Amino acid sequence: MTTSGISRRGALRMFGIGALGMAGVGALGACAPSPSNSGSASNGGDTKSKDFDFTSWSLNEEAARPAIEKIIAAWEKAEKSKVRAVSYPYNEYLSQLTLKLGGGETTGAIHLDIAWLAAVAQMGKLADLGSVAPKGGYTDVALKSGVYDGKQYGLPWNTGSIGVIANSKLLAKAGVKKHPTTVEEFEDALRAIKGLGGGVVPYAAATKVAQLKDIFPWMQTFGCTLMDGEKVTIGDDASVDAVTWYKKLHDAKLIAADVDRFDARALFGQGKAAFYDDAVIGKGVTAAQSKDKTLADAMQPMMRPVLRSGDTPQALLWGGVIAIVNGKGQDAATEFALHTTSDLATTSEYFTSRALPPSTTAGLADPKVAQDTFTTEWTEKITKTATGSPFWQFAQNAQIEEAVAKQVQAVLVGKSKPKDAMKKAGEEVAALIKR
DSSP: EEEEEEEEHHHEEEEEETTTOGGGGGGHHHOOOOOGGGGTOOOOOOOOOOEEEEEEEGGSTTTHHHHHHHHHHHHHHHOOOOOOEEEOHHHHHHHHHHHHHTOOOOSSEEEETTHHHHHHHHTOOOOOOTTGOOOOSSSSHHHTTTEEEEEEEEEEEEEEEEEEEEHHHHHHHTOOOOOOOOOHHHHHHHHHHTTTTTTTTTEEESSSSGGGHHHHHHHHTTTOEEETTEOOOOSHHHHHHHHHHHHHHHTTTTSSOOOOOOHHHHHHHOOOOEEEEETTHHHHHHHHHSTTTTTHHHHHOOOOOOOTTTTOOOOOEEEEEEBBBBBBBBHHHHHHHHHHOOHHHHHHHHHHHHHOBBBBHHHHHHHHTOOOHHHHHHHHHHHOOOOTTTTSSTTTTHHHHHHHHHHHHHTTSSSHHHHHHHHHHHHHHHHHHHH
C-alpha cells in the first residue's frame, strides 16, 4: 500500500527505521490521508484554541534554545496563551516528528528543514498557508523554500544557502587579487595557492561520502540539471565533465581525500585552506573554532564559479520553515508562525542571537542585519540564485545522495571511470525514485 505518495517501505527507509523498529511505525500507513486530502485533513481538536504545540529541533540545542524560549514567552504573555515546546535531537527529529504526526499526536506549529518539507507535506497533515504568506513580506527566494506541489506549506523562518567561503588573506598571499568567477579562473587560483606550500589544501572540498552531495552544484555548474521533468539526467555529458574535473583537482592535490564539512572547517580555521563550502552560518562556527582571532575578518562569501561568463552561479538553498498542522490550535499557531518569521523586532533580535538571516525584505534591511557585511553579501551573491534540490521531493532523498556520492568517491579513488560511474549513479537514482 502507499500513504500520501510515499510507499511504506520508502517511508521506513527515509526515516531510518528498520522493519522491526518502533511500534509507532504503523501510524504512517493507518493515519496518513491520501494526497487529494492534503491541506484539509485534521487531527481533531479546537482549531480556535489559543493553546498549541511548537515542535523544533532547535529547542533541543543549548545555543539556540534561549532565543526561541524568549520568542515563545513573549507570545504567551501578549496572547494569553500556552505554547507547549516539543523537541527532538536533529538527527532523530524527522523520524520522531513523522511518527507522531502520522499518529495524530503532533499539533500546532512545526519547524522543518526545507529539505524535509516535501516528504512531510505528502502526509496530508499540513495546512495550506497560501492566504497567510503574502502578509509576511518574505523575499521571493524565501517564499519558494516553503512551497511544495504548488502550495505554500511553510512560512520561511531563516533563508540562506550553501556556497563557497574564501580566505582573503591566503588569496592575497598567493597573489590572487580577486575572486575567480569562472571554473578556469578558479583552477588557476587553486594552483597559485598550492604554490604556497606548507600543507595548504587550496580547496577543502567534500570528498567523503557523507558530504559528497556537494558535487550537485558543480554538476549543475557544468550544465547537468540533475532531473528534467521525471527523468534523471545524472549520467549525461555534463555530469561526467563535472566529475572528471573534480577528479582532476583531486589528482593535482588541489582538493584532498577524506574531507567532510567538519574537516573543511578545521582546515580553513587553521589557515590551511583558501576555499570551502558551507552554509551562511559557517563564518561564525569556523571563526569560533579557530585560534586565529583575525580569521573572521578574512572570511568572504564567493559566488560559485561558472563554466562560462554569463552563466548563473549555482548554490543550494538552505534554511528552515514553520509549517502548521491542521487541527487543534491551528489558527493561533498560524499567527505565531507569521509573527515569529516576519515581525521585524522578533527577527532582528533572533538574528542578533543566532546570526541566522531573516526571510523578509524588511528583516534583511534592518540595521542590525544590514551592518553585517558578510550576511548581506552572502544574500546578494549566493542566496539570490540558490535553488532547492530536485531530489527533496522524494522520500528516498538520503539514499539518492548516498548513491551518487559513492559513485563520485569511486572515481576519486580510481576504482571507476567518470562515465561509467555517472551512468551507474543515474540508474541507481532512477531505481530509487521508482520505489
